[in-house]
Amino acid sequence: QSALTQPPSVSGSPGQSVTISCTGTSDDIGSHNGVSWYQQPPGTVPKLLIYEVRNRPSGVPDRFSGSKSGNTASLTISGLQAEDEADYYCSSYTSSNTYVFGTGTEVTVL
């Protein structure tokens, strides 16, 4: 199972919006809604941001939103803040009853 493809880095100024793509195949993102996103600031443990494509756990700001089209999922951060600087990973359930993570994207706030 190959890792899902994410851009290595994205950046934006405070207040702007950035979108991170996550591209898989018809065996994972394309056939399941088990897509989730995780935020990992430097030196910390990953934190769940989005599950089932677009749902936010309690406590996650609504600046974070998720979507999916075909084999590609996306995470959008609106109103970018300095505290959003982190690595972001997507994950998908697969048709083999396993999971696969994305390659990770570093978000920089300019």
Place this chain on the structure above:
Amino acid sequence: QVQLVESGGGLVKPGGSLRLSCSASGFNFRDYYMTWIRQAPGKGLEWIADISSSGRSISYADSVKGRFTMSRDNAKNSVSLQIDSLRAEDTAVYFCVREREYTARFDYWGQGALLTVSS
């Protein structure tokens, strides 16, 4: 509150074996799937294996199948990961993670245990 505490990491020579353990508390352990996820130094996350709430169903990533064995003890609220034939590329922080089965999410993570494979 939910707590997951890994133990058993350390420095091991190539070809050796190691058993990682994870102690869970703060939730009804026997109702949840559990997962192991690893992260090599400076690298991304890699899903390794998961186990059903009963322990009867276990899935592994192709990259570790045959060398890694996951198990659980619901009476002791613990999960384990036995790793055999260790390789340098197994060097990573290993996270014990609670999995929500039907919504495919990893909602609570332990702090991780560092395994270093080196001669």
